[in-house]
Amino acid sequence: MVNAMLTEFYRQVRQRSLTLIQGLSAEDTQLQSMPDASPLKWHLAHTSWFFETFVLLAHDPDYQAFDPTFNYLYNSYYNAAGKRHPRAHRGMVSRPSLERIRDYRAHIEDAMLRMLPSIDTKIEDIVQVGLHHEMQHQELMVTDFKHALWLNRYALTQIAAGPATPLDEAVSSLNNWRDYDGGLVLIGHDTSQGYGYDIESPEHQYYLQPFALARSPVTNADFLRFIDDGGYQNPDFWMSEGFELSQQQQWQSPLYWCMRQYLQSSDPNDIQLMTWGGYRRIDLNEPVTHISWYEADAFARWAGARLPTEFEWEHAARQQSVSGHFLEDKLYHPRAIATQAAKSDQLQQLFGDVWEWTQSSYAPYPGFQPAPGALSEYNGKFMINQMVLRGGSCASAQAHIRATYRNFFHPHQRWQFSGLRLAQDR
Structure with a gap:
């Protein structure tokens, strides 16, 4: 893929994750309804951690980690990348705040967009994995938040539909x-x-x-x-x-x-x-x-x-x-x-x-x-x-x-x- 096309694809995918939380509160993004699901805030951070860990820290000698503690908080299951926070307790990570995670994403974006125009095929392959990985997490954002809403009947409005098909x-x-x-x-x-x-x-x-x-x-x-x-x-x-x-x-x-x-x-x-x-x-x-x-x-x-x-x-x-x-x-x-x-x-x-x-x-x-x-x-x-x-x-x-x-x-x-x-x- 030509690097300009990859850069545009990167922008589109990364922006879509932020679009999914538009209109939601910081409290909404903190919810974890079961161990299989994760908070929206965690998804936003983890997908950024992927690019930081496997692209920036691995291939840019001048890059400095945004916050070294994030490797523990936002690693999912990569044993080779170090220890990680227990999956079932991701909803307890109230700090860092949603705004801090937004800053983290912006930091990763700046570094990635500087790097993308000059990457080689090997790094491009990893970036592609990262983008498809983020699209997987966008799907999980939809399904995880739906499950959280289901457990809070107060958040749901009864909608009167028209007559059902017999x-x-x-x-x-x-x-x-x-x-x-x-x-x-x-x-x-x-x-x-x-x-x-x-x-x-x-x-x-x-x-x-x-x-x-x-x-x-x-x-x-x-x-x-x-x-x-x-x-x-x-x-x-x-x-x-x-x-x-x-x-x-x-x-x-x-x-x-x-x-x-x-x-x-x-x-x-x-x-x-x-x-x-x-x-x-x-x-x-x-x-x-x-x-x-x-x-x-x-x-x-x-x-x-x-x-x-x-x-x-x-x-x-x-x-x-x-x-x-x-x-x-x-x-x-x-x-x-x-x-x-x-x-x-x-x-x-x-x-x-x-x-x-x-x-x-x-x-x-x-x-x-x-x-x-x-x-x-x-x-x-x-x-x-x-x-x-x-x-x-x-x-x-x-x-x-x-x-x-x-x-x-x-x-x-x-x-x-x-x-x-x-x-x-x-």
């Missing part, structure tokens, strides 16, 4: 398939075609049996049918570990749904859904989101289908352009599926809106080589006990998503914009 008239992803022949296909990132994480490589051949994918993601209407059919109470559909967890935590619906019984309503469509803007009546035509892998897998079994493998998903995605509803749209919620679009031969909402769980465990591709040095800890060290998601969401930056992109989370986690698309053998 369940029997809603768009459904069931029994609407596109067939694929399978065979020997290419999987993984071609490094000559632009940026990709190390875990997306190398590109390699993979043999697929014939399969089919649903033309659209599973909708709220589809998932409500699963709920009404006793899906959460029937262990026949569930992995044993997932059913036990769902019973312990009393899952009755996706995260952020407020069901009829809690609203004391007789209206069968009166289900409230929490969004960044508050609670509103559920739109049955939106893709279901905020479900765990266990819930996605149970639904697929209930529907007489299965989750796709990540290789099936990628093979289909390589045949379509990366277009959809992303972070740049600033809605922070998936769009409803249009009736006409759902009848198209193309796969709908394959990119953006909701991440799609696959049945594939997060594992290295044949010939995978992690990045050298401390950056080897960026992805490869997490290849255990996690499942792969594909496609991006309404909180993902479009520039960050491609057909080969592999996201990964533990099967119980629900606070991301995670949904599913059904698959079948053919």
Whole structure:
């Protein structure tokens, strides 16, 4: 990438992080609702720490650290970079203040913008990692703050929505398939075609049996049918570990749904859904989101289908352009599926809106080589006990998503914009 283009890309990505906190108070940016989430203020500092640690301190002999204590406070999990503050207690770091973190970002910006015009290819590669890393954290800023708002009902306004679509008239992803022949296909990132994480490589051949994918993601209407059919109470559909967890935590619906019984309503469509803007009546035509892998897998079994493998998903995605509803749209919620679009031969909402769980465990591709040095800890060290998601969401930056992109989370986690698309053998 020409350095001028990289500089402009750097400016855009870094500014977007600040845009996400516009209108929020310092108290808002301090919240940490659970150990999996982090305060917005921490995200702002950590993404700056990345550039300071791996670019400025490593490659600019004249650069002086902004504050040496920040290496302890804002290191996430890089053991090679030193000791770090406990993840679960990030919300307790009230000092330094938000203004101090803004000063830190400005300090990093000045140093980086002086350095970028003259960097070589090796440093450019690290900067690219840093920018895509920041886009990952922008998505986490959206999902982490949503979870914090959910725990503070005072902060949310009840929104009266119009009449909901009757369940029997809603768009459904069931029994609407596109067939694929399978065979020997290419999987993984071609490094000559632009940026990709190390875990997306190398590109390699993979043999697929014939399969089919649903033309659209599973909708709220589809998932409500699963709920009404006793899906959460029937262990026949569930992995044993997932059913036990769902019973312990009393899952009755996706995260952020407020069901009829809690609203004391007789209206069968009166289900409230929490969004960044508050609670509103559920739109049955939106893709279901905020479900765990266990819930996605149970639904697929209930529907007489299965989750796709990540290789099936990628093979289909390589045949379509990366277009959809992303972070740049600033809605922070998936769009409803249009009736006409759902009848198209193309796969709908394959990119953006909701991440799609696959049945594939997060594992290295044949010939995978992690990045050298401390950056080897960026992805490869997490290849255990996690499942792969594909496609991006309404909180993902479009520039960050491609057909080969592999996201990964533990099967119980629900606070991301995670949904599913059904698959079948053919």
